[in-house]
Amino acid sequence: MADYLEFKNAKCKDCYKCLRECPVKAIEVKNHQARIIESRCILCGHCTLICPQNAKIVHSSLNEIKQILNSGTKVVASVAPSFLSSFGLKDFNVFKIALAKVGFFDAEETAYGAELVTQQYKALLESKQFKNFITSACPAVCRLIQAYYPKALQYLAPVDSPMIAHAKMLRKQHPDAKVIFIGPCIAKKREAIESGIIDGVLTYDDMQELFAEKNIVLDEIVDITLENKRTTACLSKVYPISHGILKSFPELPKGYDYMAVDGPDRCVDALQNIDNLENVFLEMNICKDGCVNGPCSLSVNIKGGSIKATSDVLKYYKNDIRTLAPHKYEEHNIDINKIYPRLRNGSMPPPEREIKCILAKIGKHKPEDELNCSACGYDTCRDKAWAVYNGYTDAEICLPYMRERAESLSYEIIQHSPNGIILLDSDFYIQDINDKGRELLGINDPHAEGRHAKDFFNLTDFIIAYNEKRNVMVEKMFVPSTGKYVDMAITYLKDQNMLFGILMDVSNQVNYDMEINKVKMETLKTTDEVIKKQMRVAQEIASLLGETTAETKVALLKLKKTLSDEHIEKGDK
Numbered sequence: 234m235a236d237y238l239e240f241k242n243a244k245c246k247d248c249y250k251c252l253r254e255c256p257v258k259a260i261e262v263k264n265h266q267a268r269i270i271e272s273r274c275i276l277c278g279h280c281t282l283i284c285p286q287n288a289k290i291v292h293s294s295l296n297e298i299k300q301i302l303n304s305g306t307k308v309v310a311s312v313a314p315s316f317l318s319s320f321g322l323k324d325f326n327v328f329k330i331a332l333a334k335v336g337f338f339d340a341e342e343t344a345y346g347a348e349l350v351t352q353q354y355k356a357l358l359e360s361k362q363f364k365n366f367i368t369s370a371c372p373a374v375c376r377l378i379q380a381y382y383p384k385a386l387q388y389l390a391p392v393d394s395p396m397i398a399h400a401k402m403l404r405k406q407h408p409d410a411k412v413i414f415i416g417p418c419i420a421k422k423r424e425a426i427e428s429g430i431i432d433g434v435l436t437y438d439d440m441q442e443l444f445a446e447k448n449i450v451l452d453e454i455v456d457i458t459l460e461n462k463r464t465t466a467c468l469s470k471v472y473p474i475s476h477g478i479l480k481s482f483p484e485l486p487k488g489y490d491y492m493a494v495d496g497p498d499r500c501v502d503a504l505q506n507i508d509n510l511e512n513v514f515l516e517m518n519i520c521k522d523g524c525v526n527g528p529c530s531l532s533v534n535i536k537g538g539s540i541k542a543t544s545d546v547l548k549y550y551k552n553d554i555r556t557l558a559p560h561k562y563e564e565h566n567i568d569i570n571k572i573y574p575r576l577r578n579g580s581m582p583p584p585e586r587e588i589k590c591i592l593a594k595i596g597k598h599k600p601e602d603e604l605n606c607s608a609c610g611y612d613t614c615r616d617k618a619w620a621v622y623n624g625y626t627d628a629e630i631c632l633p634y635m636r637e638r639a640e641s642l643s644y645e646i647i648q649h650s651p652n653g654i655i656l657l658d659s660d661f662y663i664q665d666i667n668d669k670g671r672e673l674l675g676i677n678d679p680h681a682e683g684r685h686a687k688d689f690f691n692l693t694d695f696i697i698a699y700n701e702k703r704n705v706m707v708e709k710m711f712v713p714s715t716g717k718y719v720d721m722a723i724t725y726l727k728d729q730n731m732l733f734g735i736l737m738d739v740s741n742q743v744n745y746d747m748e749i750n751k752v753k754m755e756t757l758k759t760t761d762e763v764i765k766k767q768m769r770v771a772q773e774i775a776s777l778l779g780e781t782t783a784e785t786k787v788a789l790l791k792l793k794k795t796l797s798d799e800h801i802e803k804g805d806k
Contacts, residue, residue, distance in 0.1 A: 278528025346399020
């Protein structure tokens with residue numbers, strides 16, 4: 234989809250919202266990045282509107298079209314009638330003057346191509362050859378039917394879209410000119426390329442950028458009478474709103490029930506049930522509220538949104554038909570018939586055994602295991618299995634499975650930890666404790682979770698950690714009920730407002746140190762006795778020999794001090 238739409242890698246955050254919202258699941262998730270599956274995408278642009286990270290890029294043709302405008306080539310524009318809601322205008326001539334300032338030779342509303350389309354619809358309806366009738370104005374809807382609901386192709390009007398019909402009119406008027414379409418639709422980009430008669434598509438975003446670059450302020454443009462200004466009303470200027478096509482008929486042919494279906498969900502629902510309908514005319518638009526709410530419409534950022542945009546178009550339409558003479562359909566001798574062939578969406582239905590195998594990999598062995606929670610982006614677990622089979626996603630992307638696996642793994646790690654682990658809430662009630670923790674703290678109650686910790690051990694250090702909102706380290710804490718010595722690290726969990734304790738049994742070390750100290754004390758006692766004995770002997774020898782014992786005494790006292798200091802130092806540790 235590099236020519237139309239793509240994702241920004243750095244901004245994709247694994248939320249799967251685009252996948253959940255995509256009406257045809259034309260998005261794959263690989264290595265934590267979403268990608269558009271070109272063969273499946275209908276270019277409805279819905280993903281660009283709902284992405285919370287603004288991770289979608291609509292490719293612009295502005296630079297290429299600026300080159301055309303600057304080349305001296307005659308360029309004419311076909312402008313979608315939703316322009317006025319996006320640019321806050323009341324008269325097309327203001328927009329036409331602005332287009333002339335940026336280099337367009339001529340411009341006309343696409344609505345005049347829509348007139349031809351409505352005329353053709355009327356003739357087909359009056360022929361009574363259709364059990365049901367689906368409008369062909371929306372290229373995303375046409376693509377949806379071609380790729381996913383081929384049974385509905387028999388009901389799809391074999392008529393060009395207003396954009397194509399108008400382009401054919403403009404080429405007849407200006408055979409030597411380039412034709413550029415201006416509108417709010419991404420799907421028009423692909424339709425234009427496939428048509429071969431439109432030289433480029435500019436979105437309203439593109440036009441806003443172009444006007445800013447040329448310092449053109451629409452509000453400062455004064456409407457003037459133009460030589461080719463239309464002097465008749467055009468009913469098809471109401472095409473871009475819901476029920477707009479219906480309103481474009483001077484009189485609806487009898488024999489059909491007429492209704493408008495807009496929005497991806499409603500379009501899919503209608504197509505799934507189309508064979509159960511009879512004598513129904515469906516004005517179908519992939520964008521909710523119609524083209525005024527297109528993915529590249531500026532009205533989505535305007536106060537009042539699509540409701541205000543719809544109101545603006547209606548006022549424009551009503552003023553047109555109120556102040557201008559009714560337009561009589563003209564004979565243009567332009568062929569706007571079109572055949573819509575079936576398109577392949579590039580996916581294969583997996584055999585039932587493969588579906589069961591994929592489901593089993595994520596712990597779904599029985600029908601009741603299939604929760605169909607849609608957290609992965611797919612409506613059902615079986616839809617997810619289909620996507621895995623076609624390589625569009627990884628089997629492990631399943632929230633219940635990942636949660637169960639994580640909980641199971643964390644439980645096993647905690648329970649088999651060589652250290653005691655205890656979790657207290659802000660009121661010092663035990664939320665969780667492993668078997669080692671029970672052993673070290675002498676907690677024999679198998680239902681200790683939910684009880685207050687003061688029932689089992691001294692909470693002083695936990696209270697300090699909580700009140701001061703800091704971590705506390707306790708060394709060689711003696712537990713009377715078990716006779717054990719424990720090192721305890723207490724961590725305050727700020728985000729959870731809880732206390733997490735890790736307890737390490739240091740009884741063996743403490744007991745060893747105590748034994749060593751006992752030996753040293755006994756050695757010290759023996760040394761003291763030896764010193765005293767040696768002093769008596771030395772004094773006796775000195776008295777006999779007349780020699781001083783000062784040096785001997787000093788040496789022996791140094792030895793005693795050394796042993797005593799070592800004992801004190803070890804005891805502190």
